[in-house]
Amino acid sequence: MMDGRRHSVDIPISRTLVALRRVRSLRDPSTNSMSKFSTLLENVNWETTSSHELSLRLMNDRDAVGSSPVGFPGFGNVALEQHKEDEVTDMGDLAAYPGGKVAEELDNCESNPKEILVNQPLIERYERQMELACASPLEDVDSTSEPMETRDPPASREKSRHKYHVQPSSLGGDILSRVGSPSLSMSEAFSSRSASLYQDEDANFAVQSERGCGITCCWSRTPRLRESYPYSSGGESYPLLSRDEASPHGRWKYTSNETPRSLSQKFRPRSFNDMVGQNVVVRSLLGAISRGRVTSFYLFHGPRGTGKTSASRIFAAALNCISLEEHKPCGLCRECLVFFSGRSRDVKEVDPTRVNRVDRMRSLMKSAETPPVSSRFKVLIVDECHLLDEETWSTFLNSLENLSQHVVFLMITPDVDKLPRSAVARAQRYHFQMLKDSDIAVRLRDICVQERLDFEQVALDLIAAKSNGSLRDAEMMLDQLSLLGKRITVSLVYELIGVVSDDEMLDLLDLALSSDTSNTVIKARELMRSRIDPTQLVSQLANLIMDILASKSEEDNSEARKRFSMRHASEADMQRLRNALKILSETEKQLRMSKSQSTWLTVALLQLSSLENSLGANDSKSSCRSAHEKGESHKHIVPCSCGKLHQLGIERDWEATLESIWDKATQLCRSNSLKSFLRKQGKLSALSVNQDLAIAELQFHHRDSVSKAERSWKLIASLLQSILGCNVEIRINLVLYAPTSRCARLRKLSFGLFNCSRRIQQKKAKSSLPYGSSDSDYSDLTSEKPMIKDKVVLPESCHHRLEMVRALRSAEGNVLSMGTTSSHRSLLQDNAAPKTPGCGTESVKKEWESNHDCGFSQDCKEDQSRCFPRKLGLQRRSCSPENNTRVIYVGNKLQDNSLQLPISNSESAGTYACIDGGTYVCGSDYDTNNSKSENGLRDQSATLCWRTPVSPRRKEWWVPHERQRSPLVGWVLPCGTAK
Numbered sequence: 010m011m012d013g014r015r016h017s018v019d020i021p022i023s024r025t026l027v028a029l030r031r032v033r034s035l036r037d038p039s040t041n042s043m044s045k046f047s048t049l050l051e052n053v054n055w056e057t058t059s060s061h062e063l064s065l066r067l068m069n070d071r072d073a074v075g076s077s078p079v080g081f082p083g084f085g086n087v088a089l090e091q092h093k094e095d096e097v098t099d100m101g102d103l104a105a106y107p108g109g110k111v112a113e114e115l116d117n118c119e120s121n122p123k124e125i126l127v128n129q130p131l132i133e134r135y136e137r138q139m140e141l142a143c144a145s146p147l148e149d150v151d152s153t154s155e156p157m158e159t160r161d162p163p164a165s166r167e168k169s170r171h172k173y174h175v176q177p178s179s180l181g182g183d184i185l186s187r188v189g190s191p192s193l194s195m196s197e198a199f200s201s202r203s204a205s206l207y208q209d210e211d212a213n214f215a216v217q218s219e220r221g222c223g224i225t226c227c228w229s230r231t232p233r234l235r236e237s238y239p240y241s242s243g244g245e246s247y248p249l250l251s252r253d254e255a256s257p258h259g260r261w262k263y264t265s266n267e268t269p270r271s272l273s274q275k276f277r278p279r280s281f282n283d284m285v286g287q288n289v290v291v292r293s294l295l296g297a298i299s300r301g302r303v304t305s306f307y308l309f310h311g312p313r314g315t316g317k318t319s320a321s322r323i324f325a326a327a328l329n330c331i332s333l334e335e336h337k338p339c340g341l342c343r344e345c346l347v348f349f350s351g352r353s354r355d356v357k358e359v360d361p362t363r364v365n366r367v368d369r370m371r372s373l374m375k376s377a378e379t380p381p382v383s384s385r386f387k388v389l390i391v392d393e394c395h396l397l398d399e400e401t402w403s404t405f406l407n408s409l410e411n412l413s414q415h416v417v418f419l420m421i422t423p424d425v426d427k428l429p430r431s432a433v434a435r436a437q438r439y440h441f442q443m444l445k446d447s448d449i450a451v452r453l454r455d456i457c458v459q460e461r462l463d464f465e466q467v468a469l470d471l472i473a474a475k476s477n478g479s480l481r482d483a484e485m486m487l488d489q490l491s492l493l494g495k496r497i498t499v500s501l502v503y504e505l506i507g508v509v510s511d512d513e514m515l516d517l518l519d520l521a522l523s524s525d526t527s528n529t530v531i532k533a534r535e536l537m538r539s540r541i542d543p544t545q546l547v548s549q550l551a552n553l554i555m556d557i558l559a560s561k562s563e564e565d566n567s568e569a570r571k572r573f574s575m576r577h578a579s580e581a582d583m584q585r586l587r588n589a590l591k592i593l594s595e596t597e598k599q600l601r602m603s604k605s606q607s608t609w610l611t612v613a614l615l616q617l618s619s620l621e622n623s624l625g626a627n628d629s630k631s632s633c634r635s636a637h638e639k640g641e642s643h644k645h646i647v648p649c650s651c652g653k654l655h656q657l658g659i660e661r662d663w664e665a666t667l668e669s670i671w672d673k674a675t676q677l678c679r680s681n682s683l684k685s686f687l688r689k690q691g692k693l694s695a696l697s698v699n700q701d702l703a704i705a706e707l708q709f710h711h712r713d714s715v716s717k718a719e720r721s722w723k724l725i726a727s728l729l730q731s732i733l734g735c736n737v738e739i740r741i742n743l744v745l746y747a748p749t750s751r752c753a754r755l756r757k758l759s760f761g762l763f764n765c766s767r768r769i770q771q772k773k774a775k776s777s778l779p780y781g782s783s784d785s786d787y788s789d790l791t792s793e794k795p796m797i798k799d800k801v802v803l804p805e806s807c808h809h810r811l812e813m814v815r816a817l818r819s820a821e822g823n824v825l826s827m828g829t830t831s832s833h834r835s836l837l838q839d840n841a842a843p844k845t846p847g848c849g850t851e852s853v854k855k856e857w858e859s860n861h862d863c864g865f866s867q868d869c870k871e872d873q874s875r876c877f878p879r880k881l882g883l884q885r886r887s888c889s890p891e892n893n894t895r896v897i898y899v900g901n902k903l904q905d906n907s908l909q910l911p912i913s914n915s916e917s918a919g920t921y922a923c924i925d926g927g928t929y930v931c932g933s934d935y936d937t938n939n940s941k942s943e944n945g946l947r948d949q950s951a952t953l954c955w956r957t958p959v960s961p962r963r964k965e966w967w968v969p970h971e972r973q974r975s976p977l978v979g980w981v982l983p984c985g986t987a988k
C-alpha cells in the first residue's frame with residue numbers, strides 16, 4: 010500500500026488544529042452561529058512551506074501562527090500522507106463521508122500548495138456534517154454505552170480513511186506527531202487486542218489501525234477516531250480548553266467545538282476545579298498524583314449523577330498531564346490536548362458488557378500490559394462495572410497482581426453492593442456522596458448566568474432540593490425549564506416537574522391528620538387531577554414528613570411549615586407523623602401493583618388519621634409496652650378527642666378501665682343469661698378510640714363462646730356504644746391456651762374471629778334484633794346515636810372481584826389493599842386434598858352443608874389433617890338462618906360438575922382485601938364461568954369471607970410450611986348481613 014506514489018505534505022498540524030478549534034469555539038453561544046467571526050475566519054489561511062509543510066495561519070497579525078494564538082505550545086509538524094492510487098475513487102466517495110468535502114478541498118488544495126484558504130462556508134459545512142456524524146460526543150455517559158456496531162463507519166468512510174495518513178514529522182521533538190501518528194505503536198498495541206476482544210470488528214479495526222489519524226479526524230472527532238478505540242465508547246473529543254482568565258479559579262472555559270445536546274453535557278466538569286461537592290475525593294486523588302502513589306485499581310462509587318464518570322476522566326487526564334503545575338490536568342500540555350480532543354490512545358473507556366467474558370477480560374488484561382503509546386499511564390475506565398460477572402471479576406482480580414506499574418483501572422458503579430467483596434476489598438474506593446442542595450443551587454446559578462437565563466433563586470433552590478443530590482438531575486430539570494423560554498420561577502418548577510408545592514402538601518397533611526375526611530378527599534383529588542401522580546404524591550408527602558421530623562427546630566422553615574409545626578407540635582403529633590410515614594411506605598408498595606392508584610392513595614390518606622390512635626400515641630405507649638410484656642398484644646387505649654374516655658379516667662389505669670367499661674356495658678344487658686355469659690366468658694381486652702369510632706376487642710376462651718358472642722354481636726356493640734358514646738366496631742377473638750413445645754408453660758393463642766362494625770340506627774335495629782336478644786334489651790341501648798354506614802359492606806355474594814371492589818369502594822375507608830391470589834393457585838391446587846372427605850366430593854359437600862359444624866369444629870370426625878380449609882386454619886361459617894347468613898365454603902369450584910378443589914380457580918377465589926388492619930379472603934363456591942356446572946349451587950352460594958388479624962402477607966397465608974402457624978384462622982361474619 011505504501012508506495013512511491015505517496016505524497017507527503019507536512020503541516021504544523023497542532024497549530025492548524027488549534028486555530029481551527031478556536032474558530033469553532035468562537036461560535037456565538039446564543040445562536041451557535043459563527044457569523045460574528047466570519048471576518049476572522051476569512052483570514053485563516055492554510056500554508057505550505059517549501060518542505061511541503063502545510064500550515065494554517067490567521068492573517069490577523071495578533072493571531073499569527075507563530076505566536077500561538079491561544080497560547081498552546083508550538084507543536085511539531087505532522088505529515089499528511091495521501092494515497093494517490095486511491096485518489097479517483099476516494100474522491101468520489103468523499104462527498105458521502107461527513108467531512109469528506111473538507112478533505113476533498115484540502116486534497117484539491119494540495120495541488121496548489123502555495124496557499125489554501127479555509128473559508129467560512131467550508132468550515133460551517135464541515136461542522137454541520139460533523140455534528141450530524143458525531144451526534145453524540147463521548148462526553149455523555151449514554152454515548153459510552155453505545156454499541157460499537159452503531160458507530161461503524163459506512164463503507165464510504167472506510168475508503169476515505171485510506172486517503173490520509175498523518176505521520177510524525179521528521180522532527181524528533183515534535184510531540185504531537187508522535188501521538189497523532191496512526192502507524193505508530195498505537196496500532197500495534199491495540200490491533201491484536203482488538204481482534205481478540207471484538208471479533209466481529211476485527212476487520213474494521215485492522216484496517217483502521219493501518220490508516221492512522223487523518224486530518225479530518227484530528228479536527229474534530231470523526232467516527233473513525235472512535236472506532237479506532239477498541240475499548241472506548243468512541244473517540245470522545247473533548248473540546249480544547251482554554252483558560253478562563255476572568256474566572257477567579259482559573260477554571261476551564263468551555264470551548265466546545267460542537268453543540269452540546271444538554272446542559273449537563275455542556276457543563277460536564279473538565280477539571281477538578283469544576284467538580285462540585287466532592288472535595289475529599291478530589292483532594293485525595295490529587296494527592297495520589299502529586300505524591301506519586303498511584304495504584305492500579307480504583308473504584309468510584311456513589312449515587313448517580315454525582316460526578317463519578319466526570320471525575321474518572323479528569324483523573325485519567327491528570328494522571329498523564331505532564332505540566333509542572335500543581336493543578337492537574339492543566340488542559341494545555343500535550344497529553345491534556347490529546348486527551349481532551351479524544352485522541353488519547355492510552356485512556357480508554359471499556360464497555361463492561363463487551364468484556365464481560367472471561368476470555369475477553371483476559372485479553373483486555375493482556376493488552377493492558379503493553380506499554381502506553383505516549384503517556385505515563387494506560388488508563389482503562391470501566392463504567393457500570395457492576396455489570397461484570399463474578400467470573401469476569403475473578404479473571405480481572407487474578408491478573409491485577411501482575412499488572413505493571415503503568416496500568417490503572419478505574420471502575421465505576423452506582424451500586425457497590427453488587428460487586429464481589431474480593432473486588433471491593435482490593436480497590437482504592439472513593440465514595441461520591443450525594444451533593445448538597447446548596448452546592449447544586451450554586452452550580453445551577455452559574456449555569457443560568459452563563460446561559461443568560463432569567464431565573465428566581467428560590468426556583469433554583471427548589472430544583473436543587475428536588476434533585477436528590479444529583480447534579481445531573483438538577484441540570485436536566487434546569488435544561489427542560491430553560492426550553493420554555495420563560496423566567497424560571499418556583500411555580501414553573503412545580504408545574505414542570507410535577508410536584509406540588511410544600512404549602513399545598515402541608516395543607517393536605519394537615520387535613521389528613523385532622524380526620525377531615527371529606528376535605529382530605531377533595532384536596533387529594535384536586536392535586537391528583539391537576540398535577541401529580543399518586544406515587545409522586547406519596548413520596549413527596551413522605552419527604553415532607555421526614556423534613557418536618559428532622560428539622561423541627563430549624564429556623565429556615567417556611568411560614569407554612571412553621572404554622573404546621575405550631576399546630577402539630579406535641580410529642581403525640583410527632584408520633585402520628587412517624588406512623589404516617591409507615592403507612593405511606595406501605596402505600597407506596599401497594600401503588601406499584603395497583604391500577605387504581607388514586608383510590609388507594611386516598612384511602613391511605615384517610616388512614617393517617619384513623620390509624621393514628623390504634624397505633625398508639627405517646628400516652629398509651631408505656632401501657633402498650635407492659636401489655637406486650639405480658640403477652641397481650643393489643644391492649645391500648647387512646648383517649649377520645651371528645652373527652653369521654655378521659656371522664657372515665659381510662660388513661661390512668663387502662664386495665665381497670667377496660668374492666669369497668671365491660672362491667673358497665675354488661676350491666677345494661679337485660680337478658681340475664683346473656684349478661685352472665687358475657688361477664689363470665691368474655692372480656693374487653695382492648696379498646697382504641699378515634700373521634701367517632703371505638704374499636705373494641707373482646708376475648709373469649711372457647712369456640713362455643715365465640716359463636717355465642719357472635720350471634721349477639723349487635724347487642725354487644727350497642728351496649729358498648731351506650732357506654733362509650735360513639736360508634737363501635739367489635740372484634741371477637743378466641744384466645745386458647747396451648748402448651749408450647751419446649752416447655753409446659755401455657756401459651757396464649759389468639760385468633761381474630763370476628764370483626765364487624767356496629768353503627769346503630771334505632772328503627773332498623775329494632776326490626777332486626779340480634780340473635781338472642783330481646784326487644785327490650787335493645788331498645789334501651791339505642792338512643793339517639795347517629796346512623797353511619799357500615800364501614801365495610803360486602804355483598805352477600807362476591808362472585809367477582811369487581812363486585813368486591815365495588816363493595817369495598819363503597820365502604821367508608823380503611824381498605825388497605827386488595828388483590829387476587831392468582832399466583833398461589835397452583836400451590837393451592839398442589840396442596841389441596843381433592844378427595845378429602847368433608848371438602849372434596851359432591852356427596853360429602855352435601856353432607857357438609859347439612860352439618861353446620863362438620864369439618865372444622867373440634868368435633869369434626871373427618872380426617873382433619875387432609876382437610877384443606879382446616880389446614881389453612883379456616884373455619885366454615887355455619888349456616889344460621891337466624892341472622893340470614895348462608896353456608897360458606899372455602900372457595901369451592903365445581904369442575905366437571907363435581908367438586909374437586911377446595912379452592913377454586915375461578916376469578917373470585919382468593920380475592921382478598923385488607924380492611925382496617927385485617928385481611929379478608931373472599932371467594933365463591935361456584936364457577937362463575939360455567940353456568941352449567943352450578944348444579945343448583947348458585948342459590949346456595951355465599952360470600953366467603955375470612956379474616957386474618959394481620960395485613961396481607963400472602964406468603965404467610967399460603968406457603969405450606971408456614972400454614973400451620975398461619976394467622977388466617979377464623980372466619981368473619983359476612984358484613985353484608987350487618988344491616
Ligand SMILES: Nc1ncnc2c1ncn2[C@@H]1O[C@H](COP(=O)(O)OP(=O)(O)OP(=O)(O)O)[C@@H](O)[C@H]1O
Nearest residue numbers: 273276277284285313314315316317318319480481
Ligand atoms: N460533582 C459534580 N460536579 C460537577 N458536575 C457534576 C457533578 N456531578 C454531576 N455533574 C453533572 O452531571 C453530569 C453527569 O455526571 P457524571 O456522569 O460524572 O455522573 P455519574 O456519577 O458518573 O453518574 P452515573 O452513575 O449515572 O454515570 C455531568 O455532565 C455534570 O454536568
Ligand SMILES: [Zn+2]
Nearest residue numbers: 330339342345
Ligand atoms: Zn496537562
